[in-house]
Amino acid sequence: MPSYSTMLPGSSSFKFQPFLTKLSPMTTKMNYRNLLIYICLCLLPLFFHPSLSCDSVHRACRKLANRDPDLKYHFCVASLESDPRSRIATLEELGAISIKMTISNATNLKPYIFELLEDKRFDPYSKGCLRDCLELYSDAIDTLREAHDDFKNKHYFDAKRGFSSAMDASITCEEGFFEKEGEASPLSKEDERFFQLCSMDLSFATILDKK
DSSP: OOOGGGGSTTSTTOTTHHHHHTOOHHHHHHHHHHHHHHHHHHHGGGGTOGGGSOTHHHHHHHHHHHHOTTSOHHHHHHHHHTSGGGGGOOHHHHHHHHHHHHHHHHHHHHHHHHHHHTOTTSOHHHHHHHHHHHHHHHHHHHHHHHHHHHHHTTOHHHHHHHHHHHHHHHHHHHHHHHTSTTOOOTTHHHHHHHHHHHHHHHHHHHHHHTO
């Protein structure tokens, strides 16, 4: 039975040494390259799996929800995560994403309200309220665009006033329907969503204004 020393590299009995010496530098380089490709392929899913992405959205939404008790944390997270850019965005960039969502939301509400105005189920009072809401949201879009410019230029105080003013559109729209007893608003969900988005915008501007 051979001793342990005869099995060590360098001894004549070590069977793998000749094989290793036959490996060319090119072969070694190719092996390393294949290994790197394999590692990259294994790690690739980590960058696209939502649960493993950067938690900047969750941290930001916690800050926003702590500042405003009316802001729903899960709504904030779901809204921001719907934009792929949010995964690696800074607080300022998340604020900009939120504002663009709010403007888009109000813009899409206008044709929806036009459809409701054509609906024969609504009486003259309801249609009057819908026309008021249409005007409110039209004004809110202009206000939000100005506030967006203020936000980009880091004029956070002016941006806050704009977001607060735009937010009133959803509140005033809802109140118009409730002035008549038994009247239900056909825009309750839409008004609530717009209110939440404006709350996010306002909270972003407030937090950044204090930095």
